[in-house]
Structures are given as C-alpha cells and as structure tokens.
Amino acid sequence: MTxxxxxxxxxxxEGIEAGSTTICNVGQGQLLxxxxxxxxxxxxxxxxxxxxxxxxxxxxxxDELKRFKSELVSLRSVPDWIIDIVRRIAPNSHPMDTLRTGxxxxxxxxxxxxxxxxxxxxxxxxxxxxxxxxxxxxGQRAIDGKPIVAPDPALDHPANLLYMMTGNRPSELFARTxxxxxxxxxxxxxxxxxxxxxxIAGTLSDMHSAVVGGIGALKGPLHGGANEAxxxxxxxxxxxxxxxxxxxxxxATKRKIMGFGHRVYKxxxxxxxxxxxxxxxxxxxxxxxxxxxxxxxxxxxIMLDEKHIHPNVDFPCGMTYFxxxxxxxxxxxxxxASRITGWCAHIMEQHxxxxxxxxxxxxxxxxxxxxxx
Ligand code: SDX
Numbered sequence: 001m002t003x004x005x006x007x008x009x010x011x012x013x014e015g016i017e018a019g020s021t022t023i024c025n026v027g028q029g030q031l032l033x034x035x036x037x038x039x040x041x042x043x044x045x046x047x048x049x050x051x052x053x054x055x056x057x058x059x060x061x062x063d064e065l066k067r068f069k070s071e072l073v074s075l076r077s078v079p080d081w082i083i084d085i086v087r088r089i090a091p092n093s094h095p096m097d098t099l100r101t102g103x104x105x106x107x108x109x110x111x112x113x114x115x116x117x118x119x120x121x122x123x124x125x126x127x128x129x130x131x132x133x134x135x136x137x138x139g140q141r142a143i144d145g146k147p148i149v150a151p152d153p154a155l156d157h158p159a160n161l162l163y164m165m166t167g168n169r170p171s172e173l174f175a176r177t178x179x180x181x182x183x184x185x186x187x188x189x190x191x192x193x194x195x196x197x198x199x200i201a202g203t204l205s206d207m208h209s210a211v212v213g214g215i216g217a218l219k220g221p222l223h224g225g226a227n228e229a230x231x232x233x234x235x236x237x238x239x240x241x242x243x244x245x246x247x248x249x250x251x252a253t254k255r256k257i258m259g260f261g262h263r264v265y266k267x268x269x270x271x272x273x274x275x276x277x278x279x280x281x282x283x284x285x286x287x288x289x290x291x292x293x294x295x296x297x298x299x300x301x302i303m304l305d306e307k308h309i310h311p312n313v314d315f316p317c318g319m320t321y322f323x324x325x326x327x328x329x330x331x332x333x334x335x336x337a338s339r340i341t342g343w344c345a346h347i348m349e350q351h352x353x354x355x356x357x358x359x360x361x362x363x364x365x366x367x368x369x370x371x372x373x
Contacts, residue, residue, distance in 0.1 A: 014263060018357075019198070023054065023345050024189040031270045033187050034058075042274045047182040047338070048072070048157050054187055054345040055125050069156070075130035076151035076160070078102075079109055083138050083148065090139035095333045096219040100212055102135035103128065107208035116204060116351045124207045125344035132340055133157070136333045137164025143327070158182055161337060165330065173285065174324055177278045178334075181320065184271040184313055185335050187342030193217035193224065197343045201350040202357040214343045215336055221258065224314075224339070227331040230259030231318030234295055243298040251306075259315030260303050271313035279320030289323040 024033055031038040034053055041050055052060040052068050060068055082105045090098045107113050110127060112120035134151055141148050141164075149164045159175040162168075170178070188194065196217040200210040218224035237246045250257060262269055276293070283290040296319050303309045321331050 012263070013359075018190055018195065018359075021189055021346065021349060023349060024187045024342070026189045026264050028265065028267055031188075038184065038270050039274065041183050042180050045183060046156070047179050047186070050183050050186050051129060051157075051341045054341045055122060055129070055348075071126060072130045072157060073151070073153045075127050076134050076153075078106070078131050078134045078138070082106065082109070082135075086135055086138045087142040087148070090142040091145075094219075095136065095139055095143075095329045096215060096225070096336075098139040099132065099135055099333045099336055100215040100219075102139070103132070103208060103215060104212050106131055106135075107206070110208065113206055113208060116201075116206065118348060118352060121207055121344070121348045121351060125340070125348070128207075128211060128344065129340050132333075132337050133161040133164055136161065136330065136337060139333075140165045140327065140330060141167070161334070162324070162326075165326065170324075171285070173281065177282060177320065177324065180278050181275055181317060181334070182338040184275055185317075185338035187339070187345065191223065192220075193339065194343055194346050198346050198350045199357045201347040202354060204351070204354065207344065207347050210347050211340065211343055214339070218336060218339065219332060222256075224332045224335045226258050226312070226314040227317040227321070227335060228328050230315050231322050231328050231331065233258050234292055234299070234318065237295055237299070240291070240295055240298060243295060243302070247299065247302045257299065257303055257309075259318060260300075260309050260311050262310070262312045265310065265312065268310040269312040272311045272316050275313060275320055276316035279316050279323055282320065282323045286323055289319075292319045292322060 022034065025031070033041060033050065034057070036045075036053065036059070045053075048069050049060055049065060052058075052065065056064075056068070082102065085105060086098060086102050089101060093101075106128065110124055112124055115121075137151075138148055146167065149167050151160055152163055152169070155163055155169065156175070156179070158178040159170050162170040162174065162178055190198070193214040197210040197214040200213045201207070221229045237243055247257075249255075280290075280293060283293060296315065300311050300315070303311070317331060317335075318328075321334070322328070326334070
C-alpha cells in the first residue's frame with residue numbers, strides 16, 4: 001500500500017484531490033463561487049443571482065435575471081397528486097425523508113428524466129430549484145395540520161420559501177437573512193453530498209437520481225444534518241450557566257460538538273461569521289432569542305480556547321433559523337433548497353466531461369482459502 005493509499009484508506013479521502021472543477025474553490029483564505037468571493041456575494045448578490053451564476057455559469061445581466069426569476073416562478077407548482085403524497089407522509093417522517101421522496105416523485109413527471117444533455121440538465125435543475133421549496137412548504141403545513149400555501153408569484157425565491165412554510169409573508173429583514181443563508185449554503189466543491197452526486201452522475205445516471213443520493217448524504221449529522229443537531233444541542237444546554245458543565249461532560253465522553261470543525265477549513269469557516277452577523281441582526285427585532293447567541297458564543301469560546309476548533313456554517317445557522325421561528329427539522333431541507341444549485345452545477349459539469357468515478361480499495365480481509373477445504 002502506497003502512503004497515499006494508506007492515507008486515503010484511513011481518513012475518508014482526507015487531503016486527496018479527487019478531481020477538478022471550475023465551480024468553486026474552498027480555501028483557507030477564501031471561498032470562491034466561479035471566482036466571486038463569498039463576502040462579496042453575501043453583501044452584494046441575491047440567491048437568485050447566485051443560482052444563475054452556478055447553474056448557467058455567469059453573473060446574470062438585469063434582463064437575464066428578470067427572465068430567470070420569471071421562469072423559476074412559473075416552475076414552482078407541483079402536481080396535486082405529488083402534494084397529496086407529501087402531505088400524507090410528512091406528519092410521520094423526518095422532513096429530509098419527505099423531501100427525498102418528493103424529489104423522487106418529481107422525476108416521474110419530468111419529460112427529460114432520461115436525458116443528460118446540457119440543455120435538458122439545465123431545464124431539470126431549474127425545475128428542481130423551483131419545486132423543492134413547494135415540497136418543503138407542503139410538508140411543513142401537513143405537519144402543522146394546516147392547509148397548503150400556494151406559491152406567491154409576487155415573492156422572491158427566499159421569501160416564498162418562508163411564506164409556503166409559515167403562511168406569513170416575511171419581513172424584509174427575515175427575507176434578506178434567508179436570502180444570505182441560501183447564498184452561503186449554495187456551493188462548497190467536493191463535500192460529501194456533492195461528491196455523492198458526482199459519483200452517481202459519473203455512471204451516466206440521471207440528475208434526479210443523483211440529487212436523491214445527495215439528499216441522503218446531506219441528511220447525516222456529520223454533514224448537513226449538523227445545523228439541526230447544533231440547535232438541538234444548544235436547547236439541551238439551555239442556559240448560559242450550564243455551558244461549562246455541558247462542555248466538561250462532552251469532552252469527558254468524547255461527544256462531538258455539533259456545528260464545529262471542518263474537514264477542510266482549519267482556521268475557521270468563512271461563512272460562519274457572516275451568518276452569525278445576520279442572526280444577531282434578527283435579535284434586534286426578537287431580543288428574547290439573544291440568549292441562544294450568548295450560549296453559542298460561550299460554547300464557541302471554549303471550543304476555540306481549549307480545542308482550537310472553529311464553528312462551521314451550521315452553528316450560526318441553527319441559532320439564526322431558530323430566531324426566525326423555523327421548525328428545527330426543516331433546517332437541513334432548507335440547506336437542500338440552496339445546495340440544489342451546487343449539486344446540479346456539479347452534475348452538469350460531470351456529465352459534460354465524464355469519466356466513471358471508481359477509486360481503489362486496499363484489501364485487508366482473509367487470505368485465499370478453499371470453500372470445500
Ligand atoms: C458541513 O465538507 C464540506 O464542505 C461540508 C460543508 C458544506 O458546505 O458542504 O461545509 C457542510 O457538513 C459542515 C460540517 C458539519 N458537521 C458538523 O458540524 C458535525 C461535527 N463536526 C465533526 O464531526 C467534524 O469536525 C467533521 C465531520 C466536520 C470533520 O471531521 P474530520 O475532518 O473527519 O475530523 P475528525 O473527526 O477526524 O476530528 C479530528 C479531531 C478529533 O480529535 P481526536 O479524536 O484526534 O482526539 O478533532 C476532534 C475529533 O474528535 N473534533 C471534534 C469536533 N470536530 C473534530 N471534537 C469535538 N467536536 C467536534 N465538532
């Protein structure tokens with residue numbers, strides 16, 4: 001076994017460059033989406049502009065953006081029979097499982113399901129981007145035992161997502177906070193769920209199959225599921241004076257502190273302070289939620305001082321979405337509503353210059369032996 005194989009075999013491909021991409025660069029010093037830096041995007045772009053950048057490949061002109069937004073609005077509706085199934089399964093399912101099934105059902109009504117052409121893949125990506133919030137909203141309304149909220153064509157993508165989940169049109173601050181969170185979550189090169197999508201696309205399977213695989217990968221608490229787990233953990237801590245005993249017990253029992261650490265970032269996740277700043281803005285309108293940021297800051301100080309481990313984007317996400325009143329189990333589905341743009345961009349890139357993804361393994365099982373020996 002070569003040193004590289006030993007490394008790959010033992011640590012989840014840590015440090016292994018498994019391919020190249022023009023879509024994103026995750027670096028210690030910067031995070032770039034097709035060359036645009038994440039602070040620049042969070043300050044000056046909208047999620048719909050970033051979605052166009054990732055899916056179509058360039059920053060949209062004013063006219064291109066107008067057409068893109070109008071097209072997404074026209075694609076938001078989902079067939080009634082799919083909504084009926086979503087409403088039936090949602091009350092007894094985790095929203096990520098409902099969403100996984102919902103995307104699978106959408107494949108049965110997509111005319112281009114069997115085509116991986118650039119044109120058909122882009123059309124499918126737009127349909128998925130537009131329809132996923134509708135599925136998330138229908139599922140949440142079923143959980144709440146309330147009637148479906150139809151998409152509002154007057155609302156931008158992030159505001160419409162919140163509206164379909166809650167039935168209330170969000171304030172400008174809530175809508176912009178959701179907008180920024182979707183920008184931050186949109187793309188992150190070869191993370192576990194995106195690499196899953198590329199591996200599935202690499203067999204020349206279709207976009208919907210790859211996205212269903214991506215949802216399965218993102219659900220895990222070591223990956224996208226961490227935003228829910230981080231908020232659940234803060235609720236378990238419950239109060240500022242319980243942080244120290246909680247952390248002492250966590251360290252003693254080797255419990256992972258959810259929302260902290262990252263396979264690539266070793267000096268901090270560029271996205272985390274951006275999202276935390278927006279979450280704190282929300283507490284100006286909802287001061288009763290500031291306590292969660294105080295608890296979070298105390299946890300973060302201990303993790304930094306004693307473990308030298310930084311928070312990732314999922315940590316401030318939990319507190320921010322909680323302050324917005326979003327049910328915790330919807331945090332990772334909202335991550336999907338954003339990352340669908342990165343996933344589909346990578347699926348298209350893989351299909352456009354494909355080679356089957358098939359790494360080696362190191363056999364450490366029994367030596368050859370006879371069955372009838
Ligand atoms: C996302 O890859 C991406 O880009 C993902 C993502 C994206 O946008 O797609 O950024 C989104 O998934 C962010 C990560 C969300 N996950 C979590 O917050 C879950 C908690 N984090 C950990 O499980 C962990 O940090 C990982 C999984 C994120 C990274 O793990 P690694 O690279 O495999 O590191 P490791 O588990 O080997 O940890 C190295 C050391 C260990 O200590 P020792 O056993 O060597 O003594 O650091 C410790 C770990 O115990 N450690 C932690 C910790 N993270 C690492 N200890 C306590 N709490 C943590 N969160």
